[in-house]
Amino acid sequence: MxxxxxxxxxxxxxxxxxxxxxxxxxxxxxEQLQQSIMGDETSDTAPTLKAFExxxxxxxxxEISRLAQRQLKFIQNLEAALVRIDNKTYGICRExxxxxxxxxxxxxxxxxxxxxxxxx
Numbered sequence: 836m837x838x839x840x841x842x843x844x845x846x847x848x849x850x851x852x853x854x855x856x857x858x859x860x861x862x863x864x865x866e867q868l869q870q871s872i873m874g875d876e877t878s879d880t881a882p883t884l885k886a887f888e889x890x891x892x893x894x895x896x897x898e899i900s901r902l903a904q905r906q907l908k909f910i911q912n913l914e915a916a917l918v919r920i921d922n923k924t925y926g927i928c929r930e931x932x933x934x935x936x937x938x939x940x941x942x943x944x945x946x947x948x949x950x951x952x953x954x955x
Contacts, residue, residue: 854944858913868903912945
């Protein structure tokens with residue numbers, strides 16, 4: 836029996852729907868993070884408390900900024916997966932050239948390595 840070289844068009848379409856839903860959700864979360872960074876101003880309180888609030892606010896903005904960067908990278912990885920779907924190379928391990936199991940792609944739809952290759 837011949838080994839399957841790539842996923843069928845129907846299977847690729849199934850993954851496209853899954854990935855697009857994840858992109859939509861990730862973009863909404865990214866927008867919320869961006870709004871938190873831009874709109875998080877502390878109210879004017881007593882001057883002694885203001886210094887503490889400014890320090891805490893700075894740290895909070897730093898953390899939110901890191902989360903936003905991670906979210907943006909996740910979106911970019913998902914969009915790259917859509918390009919691989921268009922090229923009909925989605926789900927093929929870039930190390931082994933074998934198909935990545937559907938279960939892995941459902942859990943990590945932007946995966947480019949099989950578990951076997953990732954373990955090396």
